[in-house]
Amino acid sequence: MSDNTVQRDLSAYEAARAEADHPHSAVVRFGAEAPLQLDAGGVLTPFQIAYQTYGTLNAARSNAILLCHALSGDQHAANVHPVTGKPGWWETLVGPGKPIDTERFFVIASNVLGGCLGTTGPSSTNPSTGQPYGLDLPVVTIRDMVRAQAMLIDHLGIEKLLAVVGGSMGGMQVLQWAASYPERVFAAMPIATAARHSAQNIAFHEVGRQAVMADPDWRGGRYLHEGTSPRRGLSVARMAAHITYMSDSSLHRKFGRRLQDRDGHTFSFDADFQVESYLRHQGESFVDRFDANSYLYVTRAMDYFDLAGEYEGVLANAFKGVKTRFCLVSFTSDWLFTTADSRAIVHALNASGAQVSFAEIESDKGHDSFLLDEPEFFAITRGFIDAAARAVGAL
Amino acid sequence: MAARDLTMSEAARVAGARVDLLLIAEMVRPGSRVLDVGSGDGELLELLATTRGCDARGIELSREGVNAGVARGLPIIQGDADIDLADYPDNSFDYVILSQTIQATRRPKWVLEQMLRVGSHAIVSFPNFGFWRMRLDLLVNGRMPSTENLPYSWHDTPNIHFCTIRDFVALVEEVGARIDxxxxxxxxxxxxxxxxxxxxxNLLGEQAVFLLSRKG
Incomplete structure (x- = not known):
């Protein structure tokens, strides 16, 4: 690695950390007059939410769509990312003329509570100490994230959202929205998600967290105070997680057993295989843009998610009398959030009498399919959103 | 009734909708809640929503059918009638419809019972295996009949439980339903x-449509 590269990496890292308090996004700050109730007990105050919007809110305020991002996502769904310079993570789906059409809809995307791109999280400055929160931030839940989003939607003057859409952890937020604020959500689209995090998924998250915490540079969560960064730990966590986002067949198609810039095995532990090199790159680039403690907080929020748990263990009770219409989507090769997970939600919605669509999309790209070019998924999204818009007269 | 049917077949020609679907739609009370089991890409759902103002939802086994229907904004879930009907609460719909599908279910009797549990009415349409041409085909050729509507060969067909109109009437009696x-x-x-x-x-009908309700 040349000195130049080190310099660039460091500045990307620093640029990302600067987003925590002063993001390249709109920010709403909630002071002592609007404390955030937390499931862990107590309140968070003050706190802030960073968000992006696309398109224009119509006069009736009936065309607003909220996007909920996944574990490693952020509010930059459909614009160039201020830190990485890459296109927004959902530009496949969201934009002018796209299935979620920003020429017709007012689209909102906010950074989740506990995140690191401008919404209050562990790398944000704790106003009572002037230092980063680190582990002093209370552990947050999916419901806390959604409570914070509801305050943002209030702040934007929107009574009822046309739709709430999200995949993976974003889908958990969609389900929580429909359960917590059914009268504020006309249409809900939970994609590649589950109503509870499975034991297997908690196990994968635990591996990732242990990798972060085992890095001596993590410093008990005080790396920002001490000027270190648990790069290796977070990178390993990301590498392990990335495998779970793909499928066996997509890894095979992409890499097979091909070697990386060499003719034979080196009989060492260097990255001989392309798949190793790819994962190392995934890990390295993630470290620049994502805060290690945020990774702990956000994975924990997913682990704690069990929507039925709030309703006597009966998922259908979460949606009792709900008027929201739903569209669930799963992908055949997704083994992290399976079709069976989506079907369990569909069964609960049927039992509660909700209007629901459910489609399973054939794809060999694994969990990440919802972020990729999947024409059938796009057609379904467009059909569902347009039908909802027609029903409320927003088209 | 006769005049109405004429209008229906006229409408069928104009709208391009299948006559059996128009017959079904005509049996459904406007504004009611309907579950269409085996809804395909949603042709009947759309017909019910636009012409009868129904809250019409579908279950469809084939992924292609579901995806095409949902892409048109219709509420269809990918599912299996033989399993998923059990999830719906009693009396959650006014009508549960099974159009041209009962012969493809594994448990026709169970499906019919579930339909009458979930809905206060059931509407079933099916190809009649007692139709004179079927009988003639079997009599003359000695092979399993195949027609324009039922082109499959016996060993490669989704239709595993054919019945005649009289067979179906017997099944209705067995599950204790009333033919309306x-x-x-x-x-x-x-x-x-x-x-x-x-x-x-049973001899003249190529297809049959029945409107049923629970007794008592």
């Missing part, structure tokens, strides 16, 4: 209008 209305369509897709005994319908 019945119609048969002849080989040209026209309703067989004259009120004739089942045995005659």
């Amino acid at each position: 209305r019945a119609a048969a369509l002849n080989g040209y897709g026209h309703p067989v209008r004259v009120n004739l005994p089942w045995a005659v319908w």
